Amino acid sequence: MSSTTRTPQADRTRAMRQRLLEATVEVLVERGFSGTSTTLVSERAGVSRGAQLHHFPTKNDLVVAAVEHLTERRGAELAQTLATVPRGAGRTKAVVRVLGDHFTSPVFAAALELWVAARTDATLLAAVAPLEQRVGREAHRLTVDALGVDEQRPGDRELVQATLDLVRGLGLAATITDDTRRRTRILDRWAATLDAQLGAR
Template structure:
């Protein structure tokens, strides 16, 4: 005997349609950038009628403000999952850098980057993005401190080490995105791991430059 699936309610169908629209918006932001992410482009990607898209998001501004929260949620889900996969035997400072680097090179990060740039000149988007970014950073900082564990977790320097790591690796990710110099990126990551160990007091300061290539002659 075949069991018939219960029909979805109107609310469930509406939520599924909204998710489809926002997923397509995030894909468009990543693939084509903010200027090309229009209602028409999103409507074509979803295969929905334009009226259906505009029923949920009457204007492009409404769509992109909603996409901001959607992108943040996707980034947080991926980040939590990655944090759960960190091997317990891995050095905690290295684990911090590796976790941050994976996040800052994820599709969700580069999608958010498109929104950051656009928010500079769009007040409504900027207000929403600032609200959501505070939320994402607060949660990520908590997870980073959990990943560090003891003795770092209760060390008053730990929060500063996390902040430094996020700031430095964000800049490195954006630079690598432009120039594609993967060798320089790997070298910079290794140096920052050593620098963190020095700052945390687990590596002598004179070891910081160990393995660094000689300076170029002018």
């Protein structure tokens, strides 16, 4: 078989996997983990059950792969967005708002479904825990870079972690009700606190 024949097949396989992963996140957000099934996902993606099972034999395989894939893509988008935030006055507020938006995305909602389900599912926890640790480390690194934090200074690492804990908590609240104005006020006040704390050192 020639390479010109293999390449379109590889492209089709990648496209099919992409549809499956994106459909999985959509169904997770709409129906939660317990309401997500491989049948629903394959129907949403327009992929045969046989093809879906070939690539992802179990529901856990599918949902973990989907959240990992889209979390990585979302992380790349976060890095790109943070890179465009201008230096100077107002930077901290802009960075904190970008982080706030990141943790209210559909991917965050899908990941949250996995975290809750993993609490009582040892197999799922074994797959989700390393993913969450990796994602957490990357978010921490991006925040340190964006805020220009020197983690050698006492207390600065804790300020970064408090920032991430805050935006995650607000993201969790946003899954229940849209409280954008309140969230913005809180984020802006925290940004002012960060400026005062980091600028005084």
